[in-house]
Amino acid sequence: MANKQDKSLLKRRKARWGWLFIAPWVLGFAMFFAFPVFESLHFSMNSLKMSPTGFATTWVGLDNYAFMLLRDAKFVPLLTGELIEMAYRVPLVVILSLFIAVLLNQPFRGRGFFRSVFFLPVIITSGVVYVLLQGIINANSLAGTQNAYIFQSQGLAEALVAAGIPGSIVNAVSEVVNRVFSVLMECGVQILLFLSGLQKIPDSTYEASAIEGANAWDNFWRITLPLSLPIMLLNVIYTIIDSFMAYGTENAGNRVMAAIHQTGFGSQFQFGLAASMSWLYMLMITLVLLAAFAVLGRAARKMEA
Amino acid sequence: MSVRTRKKHSRKARLRHAAAAAFRLGRLLLLSALAFVLIYPLLYMLSNAFKPFMQTYDPAVIWLPKSLTMENINDAITILDFGNAAKNTLMTAVVTSFIQVTSCMLVGYGFARFNFRGRNLAFMLVVLTMIVPQQTISTSLYTTYRYFDPLGLMSLLHRVSGGACADHINLIDKPWLFWLPAMLGMGLRSGIYIFVYRQFFLSMPRELEEAAEIDGTNPVGTFFHVMLPNAGTVVLTVLLFALVWNWNDYYTPAMFMKNHHTLATALASFQSNLQNLSTIGGNYTDSALIATRMQAAGLMVIAPLLVLYAFTQRFFVQSVERTGLTGF
Numbered sequence: 001m002a003n004k005q006d007k008s009l010l011k012r013r014k015a016r017w018g019w020l021f022i023a024p025w026v027l028g029f030a031m032f033f034a035f036p037v038f039e040s041l042h043f044s045m046n047s048l049k050m051s052p053t054g055f056a057t058t059w060v061g062l063d064n065y066a067f068m069l070l071r072d073a074k075f076v077p078l079l080t081g082e083l084i085e086m087a088y089r090v091p092l093v094v095i096l097s098l099f100i101a102v103l104l105n106q107p108f109r110g111r112g113f114f115r116s117v118f119f120l121p122v123i124i125t126s127g128v129v130y131v132l133l134q135g136i137i138n139a140n141s142l143a144g145t146q147n148a149y150i151f152q153s154q155g156l157a158e159a160l161v162a163a164g165i166p167g168s169i170v171n172a173v174s175e176v177v178n179r180v181f182s183v184l185m186e187c188g189v190q191i192l193l194f195l196s197g198l199q200k201i202p203d204s205t206y207e208a209s210a211i212e213g214a215n216a217w218d219n220f221w222r223i224t225l226p227l228s229l230p231i232m233l234l235n236v237i238y239t240i241i242d243s244f245m246a247y248g249t250e251n252a253g254n255r256v257m258a259a260i261h262q263t264g265f266g267s268q269f270q271f272g273l274a275a276s277m278s279w280l281y282m283l284m285i286t287l288v289l290l291a292a293f294a295v296l297g298r299a300a301r302k303m304e305a
Numbered sequence: 306m307s308v309r310t311r312k313k314h315s316r317k318a319r320l321r322h323a324a325a326a327a328f329r330l331g332r333l334l335l336l337s338a339l340a341f342v343l344i345y346p347l348l349y350m351l352s353n354a355f356k357p358f359m360q361t362y363d364p365a366v367i368w369l370p371k372s373l374t375m376e377n378i379n380d381a382i383t384i385l386d387f388g389n390a391a392k393n394t395l396m397t398a399v400v401t402s403f404i405q406v407t408s409c410m411l412v413g414y415g416f417a418r419f420n421f422r423g424r425n426l427a428f429m430l431v432v433l434t435m436i437v438p439q440q441t442i443s444t445s446l447y448t449t450y451r452y453f454d455p456l457g458l459m460s461l462l463h464r465v466s467g468g469a470c471a472d473h474i475n476l477i478d479k480p481w482l483f484w485l486p487a488m489l490g491m492g493l494r495s496g497i498y499i500f501v502y503r504q505f506f507l508s509m510p511r512e513l514e515e516a517a518e519i520d521g522t523n524p525v526g527t528f529f530h531v532m533l534p535n536a537g538t539v540v541l542t543v544l545l546f547a548l549v550w551n552w553n554d555y556y557t558p559a560m561f562m563k564n565h566h567t568l569a570t571a572l573a574s575f576q577s578n579l580q581n582l583s584t585i586g587g588n589y590t591d592s593a594l595i596a597t598r599m600q601a602a603g604l605m606v607i608a609p610l611l612v613l614y615a616f617t618q619r620f621f622v623q624s625v626e627r628t629g630l631t632g633f
Contacts, residue, residue: 014420015420017525018419018424019415021416024412025412025415025489028486028489028490032449032489033434033442033491036445037445039442040441103336108329110333116618118343119614120344120614123549123553123610123611127569128603128606129572129607130346132599132603240436241436261560275444281441282438285436286436
């Protein structure tokens with residue numbers, strides 16, 4: 001009896017310590033997240049005026065949203081463009097990362113070197129340098145293509161033309177190649193995450209499967225892919241949140257973010273409009289994330305069962 | 306008969322051997338090609354940063370310049386205002402990274418090791434902070450920092466002191482706007498670090514702490530004496546990520562640091578600053594010149610990170626695998 005009481009006392013005391021450990025986070029969440037989130041929702045329905053003594057808000061209801069959706073000719077196309085970009089880019093990043101992670105998980109000499117190299121782009125792409133490089137290379141490229149890529153497959157294109165392949169096909173091929181290359185630059189963290197997941201699959205699983213006569217191809221579909229689904233979900237989320245971390249300008253990087261920033265902090269300080277723009281963007285991102293959860297989460301559960 | 310089957314076997318084995326060798330060669334070629342693509346921007350930067358810009362027009366010069374020059378680097382240092390920008394980056398990005406590594410560790414430990422009501426809800430909110438773009442709340446964060454009044458305390462002081470004390474603090478342009486959220490687990494990508502630490506501490510055996518608890522050490526003491534000495538790998542992993550992301554972060558300083566350039570914001574305005582120079586004289590309009598100067602500037606900005614990574618990469622890649630960041 002006394003022992004039981006002791007135990008529940010201990011439990012309660014531990015609970016209190018737990019709260020103590022996360023108390024700073026709770027405070028930070030309230031001050032730097034919850035409050036700004038609600039305030040920005042409030043801002044999005046107001047018109048804001050900055051003055052030396054503070055800022056004044058005028059209630060405008062849904063006017064900002066109406067303006068953005070109905071009268072502003074630029075923002076909605078920007079959003080749909082971003083959505084389409086996300087629709088092909090995210091799967092491409094995730095599939096390419098898984099492929100490379102599977103290769104890098106095999107034992108061979110020089111593996112350590114390649115693993116280090118594949119994380120290298122994280123240092124470059126998470127910063128301004130990347131957009132800068134894209135801009136420069138685009139300006140310098142003789143082809144003058146619409147999209148800026150870090151790596152131009154001009155050599156390949158020239159070789160294909162020399163081989164007598166029609167120009168339109170060469171263009172299509174080099175477009176795809178360039179795109180894969182530019183996607184590759186965004187895979188650093190994802191490859192690492194997949195790798196750390198693959199390490200956790202015990203060798204005995206593969207050995208058992210080999211005894212049943214399965215080859216490497218079967219193993220990928222039967223073992224590696226199903227067991228990587230949770231990490232795949234994590235990587236989809238990471239890839240999406242990574243895209244709005246990136247530095248953007250009107251022509252490169254995350255253009256929606258650049259537009260929001262320009263509206264709120266450009267010449268006119270339209271805070272209210274910028275807030276409503278970012279709420280619409282967040283809504284869109286949330287829907288994408290929910291869709292990813294629905295599809296991959298269900299697949300993962302099915303595999304478990 | 307036995308001879309014939311052995312021959313057959315050995316032929317089959319040789320075939321399989323050849324296929325395996327072909328696969329290994331193909332893998333090596335593919336990985337080398339991809340690795341080249343990843344190193345390409347670095348080579349491009351290096352090649353341009355030390356190249357006299359006129360050689361851009363020389364068809365004989367592709368990668369290796371005929372001569373080297375420090376002109377680009379020197380100009381880049383001047384236009385970036387490198388000394389000041391580096392100092393500001395140190396004060397904001399680097400200090401903030403160390404704060405984040407510590408605060409997120411304690412929070413992550415709290416989530417991993419204690420049962421308390423509301424824990425799961427709170428952890429879901431941690432995930433929420435990860436997926437909401439900074440920009441959504443940045444407009445109101447601006448006013449939060451500009452008229453900083455933590456939990457109404459400043460207003461209270463203002464009223465109590467009869468106006469002697471200001472009713473807000475202006476945090477704009479001060480490093481505190483990086484440090485304060487970082488201390489409270491709300492810095493740049495702090496959610497990810499809390500997540501990583503939580504997974505790590507969940508994977509540690511409980512027996513470690515139980516022995517200390519029986520001795521009557523309190524949880525904070527247990528944490529510092531028992532857990533921390535075992536957490537070296539994850540701490541360094543998080544530190545490296547935090548350093549890279551904070552160093553490269555353009556958004557926060559551009560938004561809230563109006564008069565203090567960091568390396569990232571200085572680099573972003575580099576081209577326009579370079580072009581402004583041409584209005585006061587000097588030939589700064591040549592596109593090859595702009596390109597080589599910009600590559601030099603880019604190299605200067607990420608060089609410290611590259612050096613850091615060069616020294617830590619071996620350890621880093623191993624530790625990510627061992628700590629199992631994902632915990633699935």
